[in-house]
Amino acid sequence: MNCAKFEPLIALYVESDLPASEASVVETHLEGCAECREFAAEMRDSQAALKALRTDFVEEVVFQEVRAEVLNRVSMPRKQAAWPRYAIAAMLLMGLWVARLRFVRPAASLDVEPRAAVIATPPVTTVSAPHHRVRSPRVTRRRAFKSEPLLVKIVTDDPQVVIYWLVDQNGG
């Protein structure tokens, strides 16, 4: 083995990074090779200079800047993270409400009051006479200006009980 091949081994040997078996081979070579001994001495010097960087320091103000920036950035998203969730939840609720207005008509079941329902816009149109016979609710719908509220009048079997339901067609 020539000296050039020993250089990488010596680079490890000077810091005790070689297994014992390889270290003894290097030691044997160093005993008989002045050039490699000089290489090892230079390597120890440059390693000492390199390891002197271990005592590097950074001003405390630099650490403070890093900490402040990190803590600022980890606390900000938390504050911002809540409102989009609330906004999405609110939009979903509004969507459900609009869908209900558009697609779900008031319906009366066969055995549940009220027995009839009328949808009208002002002036209110009603079907006032409840029938004794059970029947499906009849629903009439008039065109209404979007700006006008929709008034639903629900007439029950009891003439004393009339339910009015005012609906804002603009989604309100």
Added chain:
Amino acid sequence: MQELALLMEAGGVDARDEELIRLVRQAKAGDTAAFETILVRYQRQVLLTALRLLNRNLEDAKDAAQQVFLRLHRSLHQLDENRHFASWLYRITVNVCRDMLRARRPALSLEEAGEVAAAAGEDTIQQDEQRRMIYAALATLPERERTAVVLRDLEGLTTSEVARIMGRSEVTVRSQISNARVKIRKFVIRRQRRPL
């Protein structure tokens, strides 16, 4: 206690790691003060490693350190308390610095390294000529050799720890460390023999 035992097995850590486990748990629960305590405890390790890996550019090192700690904060909920925390932070630091370096270029030429040495002399971190020379030598190394030698010789980790952090075999890392040391020696010799 079982977690603590596993943590101590993982990396030969000191008794303060029981405190670390408590801090990590508190930080996971949203305790900002606990997270700040972790920052204080590991800021030197992260910032100085970044500084050495990023050619002694302090602004870049600060950016890197911030990214490391922000990544830590994002990962808190999935952080395995049994993992060796310092090694995990080293790995994140190495990855962040590697990404920053790759966004530019891998290593400086000898001429550019001279400029780094000159520029480094103007800041307040180090004034020592020999240190500036070593930093300039580090700047000429390929990224992986620089990482290996910084972790082994400056951070004082074992070769197996460096291999684990870099995700490479011990044989590969030993070769990278050896190459780096030989190159640093050559750089130093060349600088010392250069006529003024």
